[in-house]
Amino acid sequence: MTPSPRLNGRGRAALDTWLAQTNAANLTPALFVGVASKDDVLYFNCAGDKVLNQPENGQVNEDTVIEMWSMTKLVTSLACLQLKERGLVSYDDPALIERLLPDLCAQPILLGYDGDTPKYTPRTEPITLRRLLTHTVGQAYGNRAQLRWEKENLAVPWKDPGSTTESFITPLNIQPGSSFVYGLGIDWAGILLERITGLTLDEYFRKHIWEPIGVKSMTFFPTPEIKARLMQMCTRTREGELVHTRKLRPVKDMVPADIKQQAGGGGLLGTAREYITFLQAVLRCKEEDGLVSRAGFRELFTDSLPPDQEERDCHKALGAFLKFRGYPEEQYTSGRAVGYSPGLCLNLANSVNGRKAGSGFWFGAARSEYWIDPASGLIGLCVTQLMNDYETIWSDVYSSYERTVYDAVEGVDEARL
Template sequence: MTVTIEAVSKPVVSAKGQAALDELLAKRVDSRLIPAATFGATTADGPIYFAARGERVLGEPDKGQVDDKTMLQLYSMTKLVTTVAVLQLVDRGLIDLDDAQLVEKHCPELCALPVLTGQDGDTLLSTPRTQPITTRRLLSHTSGLAYTFSSSLLAEWHQQNQPPLHHGEQTTKGFEEPLVFQPGERWLYSIGIDWAGILVERISGLNLQEYFHQHIFGPLGLTVDDITFVPTDDVRARMQQICKRLPDGSLVHGVPMRPLDYTAETIGQLSGGGGLHGTARAYLRFLQGILNRDDGIVSEAAFAELFTDSLPADAPPEVKKGLAVMTIRTNYHDPEHTANDAQFLGHSVGLVLSLKDSVNGRRKGSGCWDGAAKTHYWLDPATGIAGICFTQLQAPSADGWLRVYNEFERTLYDALE
């Protein structure tokens, strides 16, 4: 499904609206409902709002406040960057999103993997893959791959086989996991975009750090000091402390899900699905670059693909059930969108799409995603803005942070002139 995107004006945030956004940020951070946080919004022409508040290390004010130089673990925010890299290679004629042979040619170890079908006692049952793994399916989470938290079968396979971690392994072994359904059968959040990143490396001849900085970040004026796979000493010194929520609601320091002590020599296979560290300002600049096709990181065709639903319009309901489960659990979408098996949601090659205007503000045709430490963004071509709402928090999906995200979005749209 292609959503028609209307022409946009150039919105600005009113002075009254800016005060309301500042007040919301201060109230939620100062009350300790959330750790330090950053709110931001941009048009194609540049930021229209940016504010950061709170201690970089919770409870240790002597270590400074968060600002536009503070580094964050972006986790799955990496996925959209990988998608942009793929779309650039599409523009160059090096990738066809629907070519049934392309992934087979460049990632044979992925295509040799079986499909888990069930369990008989301790024995995992499997069958050969019969449907093609295309690049579109890798990017839209319909490839048959999964994460352990999204598939109990894959979790059991991990328990029995103890594969390498996704990070730190010098080969692709950490990503060589069986499928859990035939490609195209349904939507399930997965490591598919990690494999898309491996595809980018093998076709371009560059690792993702090199490719991203040569073709995406560099043209936007960003350097490895702003966004990077490799956490250098400087990056670690500027990192916002991860927090976690205790059952009583209080916040304490947490432990990163990915180690921060890797070097360029030891980091291993780079994760196109979750490996980046960066500043909120840098990611907002990246989103601006998507809105502003004159920056050269996305073509008009690539931009249209980002906001076109890759889930077949005539697909049976079970195809979208996984998307419904995931988005209901994350608790920041308009409930009308997630109801009835995600009736007003779709998924493109990089974004969860809103197929109807949202009560929270974003317009029909908008796309979004987030990172595991509660870094959220959306792109709204109809209004002409992108927004970010970032912290560093490990907490259940129903955490109060998601309420803050919705409050920020609604307040921002109410502030636009």
């Protein structure tokens, strides 16, 4: 049985102190932090200005909406797992992708540019749903050549609120299966789901995920009510100053009609508190069928990347991406102790900050991090709204939060390093 983590008064005080000190130090914009077991929210708190340096506009609370960005990916991946368990898809059937995503399958591999001429090579490896979900399909969010190609060829880029399905039709950057390349794969998995079910992602999520677990505010649509509850997005300048930004997506100026293609890789808006409810529902599947089966849960926590060999470097490339993202531990950034399932990045060894081997985690672009630790029976979440953190400040904040959590919570002592 999964352990039953507990939080006593001393542990709660430690987390309160951590949040108060971090907020007072102005290291980040407003913070939301949470700790939960599969059945109980052990701790949830938040602190800071809803609009940076404008306290007159109020403080964040559990109803404050955030841009979730890639926190969306686990929801889309879990929805695809539901389809798999219903026999509607296979993770490893290239014919399924050829039939339902011919627009993606027609794309060549962009090698780069010779002057003003793009250079391509044909795709020779199959595209599968597993490769879409594990970022091994090879379609990047944007290396230098890819960004140039998008600027020259896409009328509406995929990151634009008015993006259509055609906005996601970009070349691949590697042969599928040869490396980990963070990108649009899960957006295409969402398009696949829509084509199979005849539902939009928002409709499918509401029917098969949100309503069964009592989540009410998760949406792709920036309604007036959602915008009224939205926290202001921030960035950190190279000089270290926190400032407001509209970078990537001006949600405050959008209306629901702007959303042409719902982005399974990064389009959700919702609250940190309700995301914890979602993570709890996932963790409960370890011991009882729920959103997915117990077997499906095991699949979410099993490495799906092929072993690194001379022609493949998926684990090494994943480690390099985590290093770029600010993760501090060499066992992970080298690729030695990380993997990726069809839904989660996996810690394959214990972390010095407390997380146990077998944990799954990911994040959103605006510095919104979460983990599920099945061995400890523990969920953690640490969220802000901060784009382009040029320093290691956020990774230090997040690491210290994780360590504080594991020091504060009872019932996981036996697994500490």
